[in-house]
Amino acid sequence: MAYEMLLSPIKIGNMQLKNRVVMAPMLIGMGDFDGKPTEQLMNYYVERAKGGTALIITEITRVNDFHGAAAFAQLSMSKDSHIEPMRKFADRIHEAGGKLAVQLHHPGRQNLGLCIGTIPLLIPFQNIKCVKKLIFKVVPKVGPKLLEKHWCPKVYAPSVTERAKFADSKMRAFSHKQIVNLEKDFIDAAERLQKAGVDAVELHASHGYLIQQFLSPYTNRRTDEYGGSLENRMRFLLNIVKGIKERCPGYPVLVRLTVDECYSYIGKPGVGYDLKEGVEMAKRLEAAGVDAIDVSSASYDTFNYWLEPTSFPVGWRKYMAAEVKKNVKIPVLAANLIRTPEQAEQQLKEGTQDLISLGRPHIADPYFVNKCASGHPEDIHRCICCLYCIQSMEEQAFHGSHTLCSLNPYLGHEGEMDKITEKVGNGRLVVIVGAGVAGLMCAEVLLRRGFNVTIVEKEAVAGGQLNLADKGPGKDKIAWATEDLMTSVTKLGVNIKFNTEATVEMLKEMNPYAVVIATGGVAIKPKSIKGIDNNNVCTSTEILSGAVKLENKQVVVAGSGMTGLETSEYLCKDGNHVTVVEGKNQIAPGMWFQHVDDAMQKLSKYDTRFVTGKMLVEINEKSVVVEDTKTKNRSEIPCDNVVISLGVRSDNKLYKDAKDMFERIYVIGDADKTGRIASATKEAFETALKIK
Structure with missing residues (x-):
């Protein structure tokens, strides 16, 4: 069997998993103020469970509404009233064939001051649509200005330190009593999860958030029993683990652990802690009864070393997981910038790790596992590490919306898939001019909806502007977007005419039901610059x-x-x-x-x-x-x-010439408005749904 190890079962504590693929936790922004799972959020996760993933680990889930909220639309387990909604969520994941773990979290110094004390004030208004709409009309205008001027409450942290990159918030240190109370908040939340039928709990001690802040000598400068030595710096985390184990016997506990803060990668060796100390932390967690270590790295200060841009090579940090695995006997899971099933299988066989954690790949393609299991891994839409998911999450948070994906415009529409893919085309012909990412995405959606699609492309290959974007150093992953869309539309039966310049006359002769112009853009050379046409x-x-x-x-x-x-x-x-x-x-x-x-x-x-x-x-x-x-x-x-x-300007001459010649004609992508991959695919998706 192909991918024999990847698809083999494994246990974490007493939790049996059908394969070794885990959906890594990622804030998606589909929750509500109160933190109960919404239908949209459940549909999103259920689709990944239906896609064959063995263990779903949710996004960051707060344990304290006042100082522990990291977003307006995240999950929460801060109250007993969250138990029944979470039970419904767990039941749906189980019905889809998966297991559910919930990641408990506190942002600490990496929080935005705008979130401190705000959530309890907003909860009463979450079901009043007009008020909620007003909130998200005001927040995008006022919020960024308040943050920029630091006119927000201080965030809570183990110690007052230099401001964290990206968050840039003023902070105050927790009192000893507040720390003890917060330990109880985590333990109480874990007990609620067990009562709700959630299969496991994960503690977020990574990416620079609160628990990691206690672990790091850079962010923990306390002089009481919570600071100083490694034993003291681990006290907060180990007290939580001990409390959960005592309160919830037999309940699987995972810890997502930064094992290297990666300051050496940004020219600051000796700051924070390194892999050697991170491995020692993993060993002590195992001794405390933790059932699995979810290996990660870095913090907001070293952002690119846990949430990598396109240029980072796949698997570059697998050495971290391998070092942890050498030193513990409990299962080790890790993301390690894995993008293909071949890479995943190889790292399992090498003994790098026991389970494969996929974050962004699950956003790009919910059906990663099923496509492997069915013998069609070529159908996977691979994540290209463009980071639009994290960028859009941050941008959309102020608008009350959710994360977006450059390659998966279906994201957030999981509950509407039957309607979206309804066969309404009846074989009618749609001609798309241009085989760039916008044209290909539009074709894919139309083909799934039952249309007959012909693409006319003037070049010898598909890709458009992406054929340049993937030529920069380390940007080869960008080519995957074109490759994977081409695989998809080819299997769905597209007809592509390469080396063919579309004209109005040609389009009229083809007699299409609809025309979509996706002719892209051309490089700008301003004539206002004297000498712009010189030979140099x-x-x-x-x-x-x-x-x-x-x-x-x-x-x-x-x-x-x-x-x-x-x-x-x-x-x-x-x-x-x-x-x-x-x-x-x-x-x-x-x-x-x-x-x-x-x-x-x-x-x-x-x-x-x-x-x-x-x-x-x-x-x-x-x-x-x-x-x-x-x-x-x-x-x-x-x-x-x-x-x-x-930059580029829209190449839309054909659209201007043809727009009055056809009843249904649309322009998409750079031909409409120049932008990123995400804007092109989103417009392509929405246009395809308009054609009925």
Whole structure:
């Protein structure tokens, strides 16, 4: 049998699992103020259980409403009134063939001050739609400003320390009495879970949250029995474990444990704790009766070393899990940036770990396990690590909505799958122009709905802009998006005409029921820049595609968006000396901070120069002229070549020419409005559902 170990049973304590695949806990934002599981949230998790996953571990679940709420829409087990709703949730997971564990959590210093004391005030209004709507109309406008100005309550932590990255909140230290009460909150919550029929509890001692803050000498500077030595720093966690074991005999307890805070990776060796001490923690947890160690790493300060951007190699941190497994006898589960069943099986056979924890891959494809078990792993839509799930979670939280996925627009619609995939097409023809990610996604949804789909693509291959996005250093995973969509639409029976330029006349001859224009975008080369057409000027498209090759040159890159930074790294690797010119006052304005951190860390290895607040106005043979956006003063930068990376503009001429020729015609993706993969697939999905 293929994937023999992956699909083999295993036990955690007295909990029997049918295979070794675990859904890792991830905040999804489908809850309500009170923390009871909503229908949408249950549908989301149940779909993953139906997809064959043995153990579902929920998102962060608070144990204290006042200072322990990390989001407006998360689960809670802070009150006895949560038991029956949680029982319904557990029953549904069991009916779908899975087991359920709930992860108990407190954010500590990594919380947002906006959440302190807010949840108890909001709970009475959660079922009053007009009030709830008003709340989420006000919060996006007021919330960010309050956080920026630090006009929010202080968050609670073991000690007052430097502010955590991303959260950036002022803090206050827990009193001894508050710590003892919080230990009881965790133990009480675990007992409620057992009463609700939940199969296991996981304690979140990772990613920089409260329990890890107690474990780390960097964030725990207490002088009482909760600080100082490792024994003291582990006291909070071990007291909770002991309390659960005494109150809930035989109940499986997992601990998600950061075994290395990874400060050495950001140039801060000696800060926090390293793998050696992390392994010792795992050994002491085993001795305390913990039933499994869920190995992870890092914190908000070292964000990219537990929630990796695209450029990180798969399996890069498996050495951490392997070291823990060498030192404990209880089961070890770990995520380890696993993206394929082949990789999962290999790591099990190597003895790296006992169970495979998949987080983002479960967002991208709920049916990962079933596709393996049925002998069709090629049907898996692989996560490309684009981080849009975490970015959208943070953005949507202020709007009362949930996480989104670049590759899975069905996310959040799990309860509507029968309606979405209803065969309403009756074989009617829909012609899609363009085989980029928007065109392919639209085709997939339409094919599932029973339409006959033909894609007309002017190039020899599918992919569109992604054929450039995957050319940057370490960006090969981006190609998976095209590969997996092509596999899907091919199996569903799409007809693709490659090397074919669509015209209005051609479309009319095909006599389609509907037309979808997904012709993408083209690189911007502003004519306002003097010398833009000089021989020493090209676009990032030409660099990444290999059409232009530059080596050992002085190069100015105009634009510091992600494409500009990736192009800069690409150029640096070829021995070029790069100066990045950006009109805004910061590098990569508007880009998600993890991508920026990743790119800047890589570029720091080279002598890359950054010039911000200046616009490129003139290109000469051996220099460029830039203008300060405030003072309008001009200066010159010597260079041999200039690479323009100022984004793309919509290529929508065909749509403009054809829009009055067809009753049903739509434009999607970059052809409509330039943006990210997620915006293209979302629009493609919504457009496909409009065609009936």
